Amino acid sequence: MNNSALALVADVIGKVDRTHPADAVLRTEMRSRSGISREDGRAISQAVFAYYRWYGWLDRKETVTQQIARAIELSETFKKNPGSVVEKELRHAIPNWAASYVDVSPAWLRALQTEPALWLRARPGQGRALAAKLGDCRPAGGEVLADALRYEGSKDLFRTPEFHAGEFELQDITSQVVGLLCDPQPGETWWDACAGEGGKMLHLCDLMRNKGLVWASDRAAWRLEQLKRRAARARLFNYRAVAWKSTAKLPTKTKFDGILVDAPCSGVGTWQRNPHARWTMRPEDVRELAEVQKELLRSAVEALKPSARLIYSVCTLTRMETSEVAEGITKQFPDLKPLALPNLFEADRAVGNQLWLWPQAAGGNGMFIAAWQK
Numbered sequence: 550m551n552n553s554a555l556a557l558v559a560d561v562i563g564k565v566d567r568t569h570p571a572d573a574v575l576r577t578e579m580r581s582r583s584g585i586s587r588e589d590g591r592a593i594s595q596a597v598f599a600y601y602r603w604y605g606w607l608d609r610k611e612t613v614t615q616q617i618a619r620a621i622e623l624s625e626t627f628k629k630n631p632g633s634v635v636e637k638e639l640r641h642a643i644p645n646w647a648a649s650y651v652d653v654s655p656a657w658l659r660a661l662q663t664e665p666a667l668w669l670r671a672r673p674g675q676g677r678a679l680a681a682k683l684g685d686c687r688p689a690g691g692e693v694l695a696d697a698l699r700y701e702g703s704k705d706l707f708r709t710p711e712f713h714a715g716e717f718e719l720q721d722i723t724s725q726v727v728g729l730l731c732d733p734q735p736g737e738t739w740w741d742a743c744a745g746e747g748g749k750m751l752h753l754c755d756l757m758r759n760k761g762l763v764w765a766s767d768r769a770a771w772r773l774e775q776l777k778r779r780a781a782r783a784r785l786f787n788y789r790a791v792a793w794k795s796t797a798k799l800p801t802k803t804k805f806d807g808i809l810v811d812a813p814c815s816g817v818g819t820w821q822r823n824p825h826a827r828w829t830m831r832p833e834d835v836r837e838l839a840e841v842q843k844e845l846l847r848s849a850v851e852a853l854k855p856s857a858r859l860i861y862s863v864c865t866l867t868r869m870e871t872s873e874v875a876e877g878i879t880k881q882f883p884d885l886k887p888l889a890l891p892n893l894f895e896a897d898r899a900v901g902n903q904l905w906l907w908p909q910a911a912g913g914n915g916m917f918i919a920a921w922q923k
């Protein structure tokens with residue numbers, strides 16, 4: 550890596566903190582400089598991510614540039630020979646506090662040190678056709694996941710005509726599983742209570758074949774603006790976006806056939822993709838987020854029609870934000886029946902109405918999903 554590229558990596562690292570994630574800083578810094586070749590851009594981005602992925606192994610007494618060089622070296626050695634990191638050393642992959650919040654296994658830690666896969670979601674029934682157009686795609690396998698494609702090529706997907714025509718979205722495989730498990734039917738009325746920029750909402754609208762209605766709410770109005778742009782690109786119109794925060798009264802008197810609470814969480818499930826987040830998340834955030842999740846679920850319960858389904862998903866793996874929240878809801882609402890979910894990845898753990906998707910088995914972000922029926 551040349552000196553100016555290395556300086557840019559160090560600049561990015563200097564600007565990353567709790568509120569400025571590595572990928573966002575990287576995008577801003579790259580945009581603000583002209584003349585970076587695609588090849589350099591890729592190397593810069595890999596170096597930033599290698600730094601956070603191998604941060605637990607670095608010697609903070611060295612200069613940042615020395616640490617970056619060491620991280621790149623560790624990353625390359627591990628890629629060539631995953632056995633280069635022995636089991637005892639794997640604990641460096643996560644902060645110390647995490648060991649008492651998550652069921653840590655060597656397989657999970659090893660998965661955290663590998664580079665994540667890139668997943669696309671084709672429109673319903675279009676997986677094969679899209680793979681033929683884009684090339685370098687590998688289907689997730691199985692009938693149910695036929696529209697989930699792992700992209701292994703080097704195209705800038707955001708510049709492809711297929712992306713602009715709304716033929717696919719970039720969406721992690723386990724997020725796609727959430728939409729599939731919601732299984733909304735055309736003509737139904739759903740509420741996506743934390744719709745954000747619409748990743749899962751677009752999937753729900755699509756599965757409903759543009760028929761029926763999805764209420765899409767989020768406390769961040771700016772996220773809903775992005776959701777609207779994405780829905781327009783996909784030509785999906787069966788939704789209504791409304792800003793709503795869980796502390797306010799319900800956004801509508803409508804009762805729903807199904808509600809998805811894809812709640813804000815500590816994101817431990819994304820630590821393979823977002824390694825910087827391992828070092829900025831704090832245990833007190835986990836506790837606070839668990840409370841927000843309970844509040845969101847309690848609001849959602851009020852809005853269910855009889856026989857309606859409630860789906861709770863979080864891309865985290867801490868017990869406090871997952872099983873403990875789900876068990877609390879089951880206890881608090883005896884008229885909610887825990888609903889067992891089909892396990893689309895045989896290797897993952899299904900316990901009653903809870904499904905745990907781990908990166909090492911699913912090949913994507915860690916995700917926890919629980920479901921009930923009223």
Ligand SMILES: C[S@@+](CC[C@H](N)C(=O)[O-])C[C@H]1O[C@@H](n2cnc3c(N)ncnc32)[C@H](O)[C@@H]1O
Nearest residue numbers: 743744745747748749768769794795811812813
């Ligand atoms: C996991 S993200 C949602 C991702 C989205 N469902 C998707 O698939 O792209 C959680 C969302 O919850 C929103 N949020 C956080 N706290 C909230 C609250 N108290 N009430 C409502 N929304 C909240 C955040 O703005 C964020 O967009």
